[in-house]
Amino acid sequence: MTSNIFKMCDRDTIKFIQLYESEPILWDRTLKNYKSRECRGAAAKRIAKTMGIDGFTEVHVLIKFKNLRSSYLQELKKIRQSKKSGTSTDEVYTPKVIWFKVMDSFLRPHVKSRDAQSNLGEADENSTEEPSNELHEDESSSSTSRESREELSQKRTVQPDNPTTSQIKKMRLKTIADRGSAMEKLDEISKRAASNAQQLDSFDHFGNYIASLLRSLPENRSSHLQAEIVALILKPNNKVN
Structure with missing residues (x-):
């Protein structure tokens, strides 16, 4: 059921991307409320409701766009690689997916190239940094948590490895x-x-003696005798002559 939710025809995919574009709070880092969980969650819910797909929630909205964004970045990488190969303008790679231009029209300015310096000091442009679309991502809370861990680490008392006299x-x-x-x-x-x-008295010794005799007999015979002994002791008309 979950996998079928993410399967969309080309028309629904374009509709989904256009709805996502209409909610800049989900992809524009420059907005004041970009890190607001409430605002981003409400925007994702609006998209899910408009799509009208059974079982398609705000969580699925974020996952679906994340998958599309990954494919979009792969297309950008193919374009860069074809340009770097020295091919002519006519031979530069052109994305085949029909939704590429729709996403590229609003997302390209918000995709930052991240140049990683190699040992020779040359830039590597194959790496990209895309905007996050997780509902529960909060960069400020992560920073605060990291600072708290550092303070806790500084307050810990280091115990000596070797015990004193x-x-x-x-x-x-x-x-x-x-x-x-x-x-x-x-x-x-x-x-x-x-x-x-x-x-210990004489009764204890007698009991031990009887127990030793019963152990020497077959199990069915010893069990029968135990019952007879108990019945004989408990017999109400037992009288000493």
Whole structure:
């Protein structure tokens, strides 16, 4: 469904670009409210509503134009490369897409060439910088966030890599204390176990003896005997003669 939203015929594509041109807030960096999310979002919504495509929202407007803009920049690159190759005027590359002239009529002045200096000091004109069309892009907020991170980094206290003598002593004392606490707990557990062993009576020994006998029998036989023993003990008319 989403991929079909972006598929437009030539007529709808030209209509879309013309609507985008009528909303300079989306592509003209010189406007005062260019960085306003509210203004840019409202403009994109107007375009989406006018296009009248089911499921086509302001988000799709920005994505669609971004794709078209990328294709437009590729066409500009082909034109520059054909000119640099030394061909005649008649052989300079001419874009075949019918929407190129419509977009070029308003977008060309806002596409800046970015010259990257090579090691030999020569300019490389293959790189271009196009205007951003993201609804949630805010360059000022990015700058503020970067400054906040720098201030936080400066406030952090750098801890020494090697511990000092006092720190080593504290660690040793803590280790000794931990060992002493562990020994006390083990001693307490041993005393409890010994105390429990001293409290065993004849019933405990008899139970252990019966348990050893049951373990030597087959599982089905031992299970049956367990039930019989319990039933015999709980029998209400058990009386000692």
